[in-house]
Structure formats: C-alpha cells, structure tokens
Amino acid sequence: MVHNPYALVADRPEGATALPGAAFTDPAVFEAERDRVFATGWLPVARESELSTAGDFRSATLAGTPVVVTRDAAGDLHVLSRACRHRGLPVVEGSGNAGSLNCPYHLWRYGLDGRLLSAPAMERSEGFDAARCGLPVIHHETWGGWIFANLDGEAEPLGPRLTVLADRLAAIDPARLVTAATLTYDSPWNWKVMVENFLESYHHIAAHAGSLQISNPGLLTSASSDDALFTILENPPASPDFGSFVVGGVFPATLMFFTEGEAPFGVWYELDAIQADRFTLRIHLLVPPELAAIPEVVAEFEQQVRAVHAEDIPVCEGVQAGAGSRLYRPGPLSHLEAGLWNFHRHLSACFAAEA
Template sequence: MDDISRLNFASTRRDLSEARHTAPNVYADPEIYELEKERIFMRNWLFVAREEEVGEPGSYLALRIFDEPLLLARDKAGVLRAFANVCRHRGVEVAFGQGKTDFFKCPYHGWTYRLDGRLAGAPLMTDNSTFDRTSCQLPSLHLANWGGNIFVNFASDPEPFEDFIKPYQEQFGFLRQEDCRMAVKLPVELDCNWKFAVENLLDIYHVKVLHANTFGAKFNADRKNIKLDPHGMVSYYYESAPSTPDGVSRFGRMPWIEERGDNFGATFRMPPNTHMFARCDSIRYLVIWPVAVDKCKLYAYHLYPRDRFELPDFAERAQVYADYQYVVLEEDRGMMVSLQQAMSSRNYEPGPMAGVEATIHHVLNDYLERMDFR
C-alpha cells in the first residue's frame, strides 16, 4: 500500500489541455488489481446476462465475477433471482455452466437447493443442534432488469437501480431493447488489463488509423456530440454504417428508429465495464471482465428486433455481423497487448492527451475517484 500511496496522479487530473495518461502501475500492479474488486466491482451495478439466457422456468447461468461465483436462476413461477454460488456447508459451487434443472445439488456432500435458493436437503445433518434447515438458503444478491439486460450488485446496500439507470433510460430508451433478442454472444480473450479494453472502446483517436480499412472508413464523429456525464458515463451520437464488411445492412432499419437513416450510430459507456453500440439495424453490448492483472475477457452481445428472428435465413445474416465483429476486435488485439507490455518498460512515460481523448480523460478521472487515488 505504501508504494500505491506514493503514486502521483496529478498530471491525469489536470484539465484535458494539460493532462497526461496515467501511471503504468494502474494497469500492471497486482495490488491495485485486487483493490479494484472491492472498490469498483463489488459496489456497482454490473451487466451480467441477457434475459434470454435464463428465459425459461428452470433455466440457470453460473459465472464468476472477479473470482466471485454468481448464479442466476429462474424458478418454476418465472421469477429470476441472483445468488452467490456457494453451498452453505463448505462453499463449493452448486451449479456450473448453463442449462435447465429442477434443483441445485452440491457435488461434494449432496446438499440440495430449490430454484428460489432455499435448502431442500442436507444429508446426515440431523445430529447438529446448531443447524437450522428452515433458514438456510443460498445468499441472495441484488438483481435488476433494464430492457432485457440483467444487472447484479454484490453490495449489501447498493445505489437504487432506478437512480443508476435513469440517465441511460432517458437518453437511450428509444432504442427499445426490450423489443430485441440476443442472436449471438461472442467471447474474446485478451492479454491485457481490463481497463485497456475499456479505453480502446472509447478511443476515437485510433479509429481512422487502426480501423482505416474496416469500420473507420465509414465512421464520422463530431466531438461536440460527445457527452461526458457524471460518474463516468460517456454518450455520443455519430455517423457510421451498419456493422458489416460492406457497410450494407442485412436486416434494414429497426422500425422504431426508421427516421434516423442508415448512417445512425450511438454509443454509451456504463461504468465500470459495459459499452453499448447501436446502429440503424442492431444493438451490441460489449462487456469486459477482469481475469488477471494482465488478462481480461470480452463478451459481445448482438441484439436484433424480435421479428427479424422469423426470417428463414436469419442465422446466416446474423453471422455476417458476428464474423465482422471478430475482424475488428482482431485489429485491436495486437495494440492492447502492446499497451500492456509497455507498462513494464523502463522507458515508458505516460504521454500527453489529445483533445480527441476527452472520453478517456473523463473515464480515467472517474476511475481515480472510485479508487480514492489522489
């Protein structure tokens, strides 16, 4: 902790016209990485799934958030809940992966739980006088749904979800995500700190350079349209073609934004790790999860209006977008790896920020506030 306390973040906190990128330790120090879990990820509302992933009664999804085991489960009445995926006996996970079930059973000692988290059975536990079966259940976590997007908060007393989501609903409710469905969920593993992936998705500076031969050729953003809102929210509108190799939509405009044109583009960043990208015909969420100080995993959720799924060749059309997503992310991959490697170079010194990096400046300063780095 003493080493962290000696870090100087003053140059990042200056006005953008004088600011520099932040200390390399932020991206490479294991101690800082561990602090991020408690100060950021265990306090904030986190996008963890699409409703369709756990849409049917009995369906469940088990995952890990910064090494914390999480379980989403929909009971027979259709109620979706979130639990800490830890058996109340020894802490073993009671479910793995994704599927459908009638109950959860710990694979170690056979304790079973109903879909609502209540204990159903605990073999050979009748001789323990301190054990109360009636009050034993999987630990519940706070859960919320916005437009079919499932959020979880690990905090005991989190910010009300209505307050958290209000600015996103006000600015982007017209996208009607609740009338869309997820077509694909694309996983991408990256050998870099999670914050480099976050910054990369906000970095307008690199679009016309690194992506000059892909979507950058059809991307036009006016910095005046970028909104830097409180608490690290970033939102902006711009011109961009549909996310296909030739820039031509395979589905046509979403009915509720028909008047906005084929070149409609919109983005928001939701702290700490979620980004939304909308085009005239689809919506994509890119969510980045820390895996280690120098590794992260990105999931891309592709959403389309529900009626598009009725097209006989829907899967083939949607695959065009999925394949193109991988092409663009592969262009970014090498740069993010190089950024990570630079953090251990004796010759690296954080460079000055350009005006076009206002989004990164805003997000870095929000990060420093959340981490209480002065």
C-alpha cells in the first residue's frame, strides 16, 4: 500500500499548501495514480470533429492502456482496447480511416465496433470462438465536443457533474470548435506540474510579465473551488482594449482555454503517454469552423500559443527540479491558486476511495 501523498490536503482553501515533492518524483506515487486516479477518471481521447466520417479512427493511451476511438458505418462512436485478442499487438497506431481494424501481426480483422470478423487458420484451435474474441469496449461519453472515456465500467456519468462548467461555457459553445493545428512537445516534468501551471494565472505577474500579464493581469483572476471534479479560472482583461478568457480543468487532466467574444478560440492541452517524470503534450488549437481554413488566422493563433508555452516550459522544468529536491518544503498557496486546492482535493478523494 503506497503512502497517500495527498492525505494532508487542507479542508479549507485558506489553509491550502503546495504538494510534497514526492508527489512529483516518486515512481510509487505515479503507479498508484495510474490505478486510483487515471483508471477511475474520465479522460479525453479525441475531439468528435476528428472523427467526422464513417471509418475514422484515432489511437490514444488511457492510463497506460492503448485504446482506439472509431466511428462505424452507422455513425456510432466506439472506444475500444487496441490490444489484439490474439497475442496483444496494438491493432492500429495513429489515426486514419478504415473499414475494419486489421492486426498487422497475423491479420485478425475486427469491425469498427470491436467484433472479431475473421481470423486466418484458427479452425483447428479448440479454444477459439470468434464471438468471444472481440476488442473490449470502453465506456465513453461526449461532452463539449470531446469524447471522454473511462476504464471503470461503474463510473458515475460525467455530463451531469459538469453542468456548472457547461453553463459557463455555453456562449462559447466548445463543441462547435474544430482542431486547426496540433503542436507536440516532449515535456520532461510530472503531469501535475502541467495541470497546476494551467489552472492558475497568478504566474502571469512574473512568468508571463511581457505577454498575458499585459492583457489579463494575474491579480485580477479568480478560480472556483467548490466542486472537486472541475475548476473554472476567470481571466478578465486589463482594459476594454483586451478580451477576457476562461480556463477550465476537468480532473484529473483535461485542460482547456477559451477566449471570449464573437469568434471564440480555444486550446486543449492533451497529456498523453504519461510517465512519472514526463509526458507528451499535444496542444490542439480549436477554432470556429469558418476560420479553420484561413491559414493566416491559424498561423497567428499558433504563434501566440507557442510564445506563451515557451514562457511556461522553463518554470515547469524548474518546478520539477526544485520541488523534487531534498530541502524543498511545500509552501502555502495564494487565494489565486484555489483551483490547485480543488485539484488536490480530487487527488486526495481518489486515494481515499481506494484505501
């Protein structure tokens, strides 16, 4: 039984502190998170607009489990395990369009709903029953244009728990936005460093002093802390010359950002291939469909997102090194970091539920 690194999370936001260094560095903590946080949580595996046509598929990894999202000929979405029911090779990698999922090892062929359609030279094998060799189906839900999946078949539905967030984002209508570009970064820090960085704008005052602080000053921001499944971070503008933006986090690791106004833009930080001390970050640029085909608009947005992330990279790398060091002791959090306390409560509840 791993020690619960979140046992000391304060019961009031005023008492909140940063996490102990072990939360960012201890491989045993990460292993426990896989089971208790990721294998029980709702995680985004694709945008619906990425699977607009029958036959579209997209691979992802869910709590270390290779999965694939498909749209079948009838238009229905499926999230399936990708591990072949023969000897386990992932039947597909990446994304594409296909009539069936054909394992590249021995050509077992699966329908887009996971059923095994054919398997060569298996007629003499007594234990073989095609009806019992389908790819396992994983529970999924669509929300805000994302396809969320949950490895826990008993998980509480997601949508009813996000109504406050959905109401806040109603004018933006995130489901309408399409992915115009994706930026990929190998990110050598613990996944929670990224979540915490995303869910507070206190750091605008220093890390983004020359960019976001000018448009959306850190000290004007505020975060909700009354729900342990999500947080909403408001970023009002410095003056009427600028626009506001809103950040949303659905725990454990769905990170979204939206500008407000007539043509809202969005960003989805997808944390993939998560390990104890690194992950692959894919930043998806979400734009209204009518703007997705205008290269100058997308290029300018991409440049802004890259510039902001370039300012976050050194602080995230630095936190991984400093918070993981021998003499680090967690410090108190500001009221501007209420979203982090919310996140910590979520982690603590996940560990307590399984203890």
